[in-house]
Amino acid sequence: MAEKKKLSVAEILAAARKADSGGATAASESPATSPADVAPAEPAEVSAEAAVESTPAETPAPTAPKPATTGTPGKRPSVADILAAARQKQAPGAAAPAAKPAAAKPAAKPPGDKPANPAAKPAAGEAAPRGSGVKDTASILAAARGGNKPGPISKAEAAALTKPAAPARTTEKTKLAVPPMPAKPQYAATKPGEKKAVETEERRGFLGAFFGAFMGSFLGLGFSSLAATNALWGLGTARFMFPNVLIEPPSTFKVGPPTDFPPGAVSEKFKAQFGVWVVNGEYNGQQQLYAIRTVCTHLGCTPNWLEGEQKFKCPCHGSGFYKDGVNFEGPAPRPLERYAIRLADDGQLEIDKSKKFQEELGQWRDPSCFVVA
Amino acid sequence: MHGHDPHFYESIQGFLGSYYLVLSIMNAVAALYLWRRLGRWLEAALLVVLFGGGFVVLSGIAYGGGTRVLGLPQSFKDFVNANTGPVIYTLGTTAVLVIFFVFRRFFTKPAVAWVSLNLALLFMGLSMTDPNFSLIVTKPDNVPIVGLIFLLGFFTWLATYKAVLNDDRLAQGLPPLEKEDSEKVLVWPDLVYTELICMIALTALLLVWAIGLKAPLEAPASSVKTPNPSKAPWYFLGLQEMLVYYDPWMAGVVLPSLVLVGLMAIPFLDFNKKGNGYYTIAERPFGYIIFQLGFLELWITLIILGTFLRGPNWNFFGPYEYWDPHKVLALNNKDLSQFFWVDLLDSGLPKAPSDSGTLVQLGYILKRECVGFVGLAVYFVLLPPILAMTVFRKFFARMGFIRYMLMSNLLLFMAALPLKMVLRWVFNLKYIVHIDEYFLNF
Numbered sequence: 001m002a003e004k005k006k007l008s009v010a011e012i013l014a015a016a017r018k019a020d021s022g023g024a025t026a027a028s029e030s031p032a033t034s035p036a037d038v039a040p041a042e043p044a045e046v047s048a049e050a051a052v053e054s055t056p057a058e059t060p061a062p063t064a065p066k067p068a069t070t071g072t073p074g075k076r077p078s079v080a081d082i083l084a085a086a087r088q089k090q091a092p093g094a095a096a097p098a099a100k101p102a103a104a105k106p107a108a109k110p111p112g113d114k115p116a117n118p119a120a121k122p123a124a125g126e127a128a129p130r131g132s133g134v135k136d137t138a139s140i141l142a143a144a145r146g147g148n149k150p151g152p153i154s155k156a157e158a159a160a161l162t163k164p165a166a167p168a169r170t171t172e173k174t175k176l177a178v179p180p181m182p183a184k185p186q187y188a189a190t191k192p193g194e195k196k197a198v199e200t201e202e203r204r205g206f207l208g209a210f211f212g213a214f215m216g217s218f219l220g221l222g223f224s225s226l227a228a229t230n231a232l233w234g235l236g237t238a239r240f241m242f243p244n245v246l247i248e249p250p251s252t253f254k255v256g257p258p259t260d261f262p263p264g265a266v267s268e269k270f271k272a273q274f275g276v277w278v279v280n281g282e283y284n285g286q287q288q289l290y291a292i293r294t295v296c297t298h299l300g301c302t303p304n305w306l307e308g309e310q311k312f313k314c315p316c317h318g319s320g321f322y323k324d325g326v327n328f329e330g331p332a333p334r335p336l337e338r339y340a341i342r343l344a345d346d347g348q349l350e351i352d353k354s355k356k357f358q359e360e361l362g363q364w365r366d367p368s369c370f371v372v373a
Numbered sequence: 374m375h376g377h378d379p380h381f382y383e384s385i386q387g388f389l390g391s392y393y394l395v396l397s398i399m400n401a402v403a404a405l406y407l408w409r410r411l412g413r414w415l416e417a418a419l420l421v422v423l424f425g426g427g428f429v430v431l432s433g434i435a436y437g438g439g440t441r442v443l444g445l446p447q448s449f450k451d452f453v454n455a456n457t458g459p460v461i462y463t464l465g466t467t468a469v470l471v472i473f474f475v476f477r478r479f480f481t482k483p484a485v486a487w488v489s490l491n492l493a494l495l496f497m498g499l500s501m502t503d504p505n506f507s508l509i510v511t512k513p514d515n516v517p518i519v520g521l522i523f524l525l526g527f528f529t530w531l532a533t534y535k536a537v538l539n540d541d542r543l544a545q546g547l548p549p550l551e552k553e554d555s556e557k558v559l560v561w562p563d564l565v566y567t568e569l570i571c572m573i574a575l576t577a578l579l580l581v582w583a584i585g586l587k588a589p590l591e592a593p594a595s596s597v598k599t600p601n602p603s604k605a606p607w608y609f610l611g612l613q614e615m616l617v618y619y620d621p622w623m624a625g626v627v628l629p630s631l632v633l634v635g636l637m638a639i640p641f642l643d644f645n646k647k648g649n650g651y652y653t654i655a656e657r658p659f660g661y662i663i664f665q666l667g668f669l670e671l672w673i674t675l676i677i678l679g680t681f682l683r684g685p686n687w688n689f690f691g692p693y694e695y696w697d698p699h700k701v702l703a704l705n706n707k708d709l710s711q712f713f714w715v716d717l718l719d720s721g722l723p724k725a726p727s728d729s730g731t732l733v734q735l736g737y738i739l740k741r742e743c744v745g746f747v748g749l750a751v752y753f754v755l756l757p758p759i760l761a762m763t764v765f766r767k768f769f770a771r772m773g774f775i776r777y778m779l780m781s782n783l784l785l786f787m788a789a790l791p792l793k794m795v796l797r798w799v800f801n802l803k804y805i806v807h808i809d810e811y812f813l814n815f
Contacts, residue, residue, distance in 0.1 A: 272597050294597060299621045302599045304686075308699055315601035317617045318687030320704065329704035330687070331617050334809035360809045362727055 016082050249274055254348040258289055258373060261349075266305050266323060276339060276351060277305060277312075280373050283324045288370040291339040291351045292325045298332040312336065326359065335359040338369045381504050382440045389443065389501060390436035396494055397428035403487065416484070424491050431498070444502035454691030460798045462682065462689075463791075466674045470665070477654070481534040490526075503693045509681055513586040518607050518680050525673060535652035536661075549651035601685045601698060610679030611672045617687065618793045620804070620814035628786065632667075635783040642780045644771050659768075667787055706803040713744045738808055745806035749815065752789075757781040 255278055261267055267278040277292045292312075294302050301316035311328075312321040319330030326335045340355035349371060357369040364370075378384065400420055408417035434443060473480055480486065497519075500506045510519055539549040558564065591600065605613045615624040639660075647656040654661050684690040685698035707716075714722050725737035739746070760781055761769035769777045796802040806815040 272595070275597055299616065299625070301603060302597050304599075304601060306686075306699065309701055313686045315599050315603045315686055317613065318704070329706055331619065331803070333620055333804065333807065333812075333814045365727075 013082065251353040252350060253353075254344060254346075254350050255291075256349065257347050258343070258349055258371065261289055261373075263287060263373065264323075266307075268305055270351075271302075274351070274353065275302075276353070278341075278349070278351075279323060279325075281323045283364070283370070287373045289341065289349065289373050290325075290370040291341045293337040293339055293353075293356065295337070296332060297327065297334045297336060298330070303336075338364060340368050341371055342368060343371055378504070381507075382502070383438070385501060385507060386435050386438055386440045389440055389498060390432050392498055392501075393428045393432035393435060396491070396498075397425045397432060400424040400428065400491070420487075428495075440502050443499060445499050450503060450693040454694045457682070457689075457691045459678070459689055459794070462678060463674070463794065467670060470669055474662075474665070477533050478537055481530060481537050483534075486530050486534070490523075493523075493526075500692070505695050506693050509692075509696075513589045514607070515680055516586055517582075518676070522677065529669070532652055533654070536654045539651055539653050540655040543653065543656065549653065551651035602683060602687055604679065604683070607676060607680055610683075611675035614675040614679050614683075615790060618790070618797055620812075622812070623815060628790070631783065631786050635787070638779060638783065642772070642776055642783075644776075663784070663787075671787070671790060704801070706797065706801040708804045708807040709745045709748070709802060710741050710807060712800075712802070714741065734810075738810065742806050742808060745804075745815070748805055753782065753785060756785060 253274060255267075255270055255276075258280075261278055261280040263280050265280050270276045270278060271294055275294045277294060278289070279292055280287070280289050282288070283290070296303050296314040296316065296319055298314065298317055298319050301314050303312040303314040303319070303321065305311075306313050310323055312323075312325070314320070314330065314332070317331050319327060319332035321327050321332065321336050324335075325338065327333070335358075338357040338359075340352040340357070342350050342352075344350040355368070357363040357366055404417040404420040404425065407413045407420065431443060434440075480489070497510075501510065509515060535550065539551075542549060592598075604610065612624065612629060615628060618624070619628065643660065645657050645660060647653065648660070681692065682689055684694075684696035685700070688700050688702055690696055690700070710722060714720055723737050723741045725734040729737075757778055761777060765777070765781065768780070772780060793802075793805075796805075804814045806813070808814065
């Protein structure tokens with residue numbers, strides 16, 4: 001028996017008490033669940049004899065003498081009373097009180113809401129311990145858990161009520177779509193050996209129910225169109241990432257002849273458009289022309305070239321770099337990066353921003369990142 | 374003191390006059406309250422004569438055009454400018470907070486607190502006649518922060534005041550004040566009315582603020598032009614200060630996450646059941662001190678530092694100093710590996726041959742940074758057990774291994790920030806472990 005919600009012992013006892021006081025009427029009002037209705041719904045679990053056994057438990061309920069509570073209907077029975085009553089139920093004739101939770105379930109629901117099935121489940125649950133002949137506290141509690149909690153219910157509980165109790169073994173979904181099968185006669189009841197065939201049928205039914213619910217309903221339609229829209233949107237975004245025309249400066253550009261950059265000068269002319277300082281400076285004892293990327297290696301701000309102090313200084317966290325781009329103060333962990341530079345055929349310096357050179361990786365030794373001045 | 378509005382003193386006199394007038398009215402109201410409600414007429418009279426009268430006089434001078442007289446002496450300002458640096462500032466605020474904490478019984482006395490508030494406001498008013506100070510404090514971005522400082526001071530005082538009262542009561546065996554005052558009130562009308570009034574007052578304040586202070590709009594954004602100084606929103610200035618000492622992934626990702634995780638972990642680490650629902654310091658000194666250290670010292674003072682004392686190029690400027698973008702400070706710093714290999718052993722940094730494989734290079738990196746790794750291991754691995762055996766013996770016994778290790782590691786990470794700051798200032802140390810090949814620095 002599938003447990004949908006966990007009830008505390010206190011709740012179970014309270015529920016059992018209520019069921020005891022109000023259950024007599026509930027049982028008489030409840031649609032008489034015939035054994036035929038109960039048995040086929042649970043072919044795998046409920047054996048024929050168990051189903052037969054469960055019926056007398058329900059039918060004599062209104063008239064059966066209740067050991068503790070009949071005298072004073074309004075009074076609450078003690079725990080001991082409930083347990084004693086439940087144990088008495090072992091004798092099929094006097095089984096009324098413990099059957100109450102089971103009988104109370106259909107009564108608590110609006111009529112016409114699948115009356116046959118939920119009633120069958122608790123009955124089946126009770127059938128098992130009764131078959132074993134022992135009725136200990138744990139099994140009573142388990143039985144009570146399966147039953148309904150009378151009185152006001154929370155949303156979660158209501159949801160648990162309307163849901164099928166054992167989704168794996170039942171064909172509730174199919175029942176939503178098709179009218180209930182006529183009761184199978186005794187001789188046609190499934191035998192344990194035929195379990196496999198039944199399962200395949202259920203699986204097929206499950207698939208049918210699944211696609212029925214998701215393709216044939218407005219909910220399914222909504223989600224399908226949502227998925228389709230999202231897919232289209234994703235494709236459009238992917239296309240957006242590869243525009244036909246790139247409106248940005250070319251990654252390779254010429255900055256003029258080397259004579260434009262006298263020794264020791266830092267040219268800021270190309271900072272705004274290309275994000276590059278062209279420097280004629282000394283690195284490792286060699287006078288070089290190189291292009292420095294204007295991005296701080298700490299957190300990516302744009303440093304400023306301070307002519308008076310002869311250093312690049314970042315305004316965000318105070319990182320400082322020498323003219324050759326090597327960091328010396330503040331938190332920047334590594335030198336500024338260089339771009340590729342070369343002397344083009346027409347005598348101009350050409351910078352290629354698609355290639356970067358990092359000093360800490362030893363890439364500044366690469367002759368394509370400087371031009372010897 | 375250059376490049377300022379020549380009419381600065383005239384421009385500030387209206388503000389200063391009304392500022393002092395408001396202060397004197399504030400004192401008059403306080404005196405009235407003392408006299409009528411508490412019946413302490415002597416103190417009320419003192420308050421009126423000393424502060425109420427004094428502020429009225431100052432207000433008159435300011436309105437009369439005498440703002441030049443109402444300033445602090447230039448020698449004092451020069452002294453302050455020359456002596457404030459990150460070190461003095463941090464040590465000074467720490468010392469002040471410690472003094473406040475140790476002598477909290479004295480400082481939380483309402484009379485002392487009120488006089489301190491008046492003196493602080495007076496000091497602020499006197500400082501406002503300095504063009505550089507006034508320029509920074511009256512920046513539309515910074516005005517609310519000034520207000521927040523006073524608000525924070527008030528709430529810290531209030532909490533400490535109640536805690537001191539409660540500690541006295543608990544020492545006498547009485548229940549805390551909050552337990553006595555546990556009378557229930559109705560949501561309607563008591564709470565809802567209060568909320569309504571607060572809502573209206575806040576809306577009015579926001580309206581006045583929005584009209585009175587212009588939004589600090591700047592030039593259109595440009596990817597190549599960063600404002601100098603470039604400041605985060607005020608509530609992130611503590612983080613920005615942290616970024617000066619740590620690598621971005623450390624100060625921007627790991628440490629802030631640890632702050633959040635650590636705050637969330639407090640209920641699971643805390644084994645002290647006392648102090649629940651009332652203010653107290655004596656019953657939970659460890660929790661109180663650690664929290665106030667983290668909040669006031671490592672967050673609030675760093676925000677104030679970032680807001681008022683960090684100028685162009687993220688250099689440190691004194692409160693009365695001109696924000697010169699060409700100020701030069703000697704901030705050259707070095708990594709621990711350089712200290713060890715170059716300065717101590719007088720050899721070059723271990724460097725893998727250029728044609729070696731990745732594993733060989735990794736080995737060389739490990740060799741280069743071995744001192745840093747050993748240091749970190751000592752700090753994060755060896756220190757918790759040592760602390761457990763010495764300072765935190767009782768904590769370890771009560772918390773158990775896992776909770777204690779969590780607590781001590783969080784604590785060590787918290788302490789790592791001020792430690793790194795001190796190392797930077799004293800030894801010009803940049804990074805303890807510095808693997809820029811893999812963007813891994815600590």
